[in-house]
Amino acid sequence: MSDAPRAPKPALRPLLPADTARLADIFCAAIEILAEEDYSEAQRAAWMGVSDDTESFRKKLAAGLTLVATIAGEPVGFATLKGADAIDMLYVHPDQSRAGVATMLVDALEKLAFARGAKKLTTDASDTAKPFFLGRGYIPRTRNVASVGDEWLANTTMTKDAAIGEPPTRTLQ
Numbered sequence: 001m002s003d004a005p006r007a008p009k010p011a012l013r014p015l016l017p018a019d020t021a022r023l024a025d026i027f028c029a030a031i032e033i034l035a036e037e038d039y040s041e042a043q044r045a046a047w048m049g050v051s052d053d054t055e056s057f058r059k060k061l062a063a064g065l066t067l068v069a070t071i072a073g074e075p076v077g078f079a080t081l082k083g084a085d086a087i088d089m090l091y092v093h094p095d096q097s098r099a100g101v102a103t104m105l106v107d108a109l110e111k112l113a114f115a116r117g118a119k120k121l122t123t124d125a126s127d128t129a130k131p132f133f134l135g136r137g138y139i140p141r142t143r144n145v146a147s148v149g150d151e152w153l154a155n156t157t158m159t160k161d162a163a164i165g166e167p168p169t170r171t172l173q
């Protein structure tokens with residue numbers, strides 16, 4: 001048996017008023033480092049600029065249903081469900097990248113949205129997040145360019161239909 005310490009499992013909780021500054025840090029670190037291969041420095045700077053105005057970033061987080069993933073009580077990622085059926089924000093701190101944090105967040109938002117009756121979930125996925133959403137069964141629909149600050153950033157609108165339910169149990173005649 002290995003003596004290696006097990007990575008602590010993230011927990012989920014709703015957004016708290018005191019989270020804004022830490023989530024802005026996660027937002028910027030995720031863009032700066034994880035999106036580096038997909039967007040230029042100028043594009044990433046414009047994207048990070050969305051969190052410059054703390055009050056408008058706080059409002060953006062609070063406008064939807066924001067879930068925060070924590071490890072040992074510290075936020076490490078967050079995701080927002082906007083309205084009934086749109087995943088609006090999904091950001092994970094680079095120190096916790098590829099550790100299943102986004103999976104945990106989106107699992108929870110999908111369950112919630114579909115349980116509330118959403119027929120389909122939509123997201124405008126960054127090029128960085130596209131493989132993540134493809135792996136979860138989201139289908140690319142349209143390619144877009146969004147104006148952010150002085151830059152244009154490409155993304156892809158992707159959708160996932162609600163599960164149709166379990167197939168009927170076959171009964172033997």
Ligand SMILES: CC(C)(COP(=O)(O)OP(=O)(O)OC[C@H]1O[C@@H](n2cnc3c(N)ncnc32)[C@H](O)[C@@H]1OP(=O)(O)O)[C@@H](O)C(=O)NCCC(=O)NCCS
Binds near residue numbers: 034096097101102
């Ligand atoms: C996209 C993002 C949220 C993924 O977060 P994460 O916690 O690392 O994702 P997970 O660990 O849950 O990944 C689950 C699976 O998705 C796929 N995946 C995730 N990131 C990927 C990447 N950069 N490239 C290829 N596949 C990726 C993999 O199949 C991964 O499973 P694996 O690690 O066992 O191979 C994170 O990279 C991020 O914050 N990116 C920068 C900000 C951004 O673009 N946000 C999206 C805005 S729409």
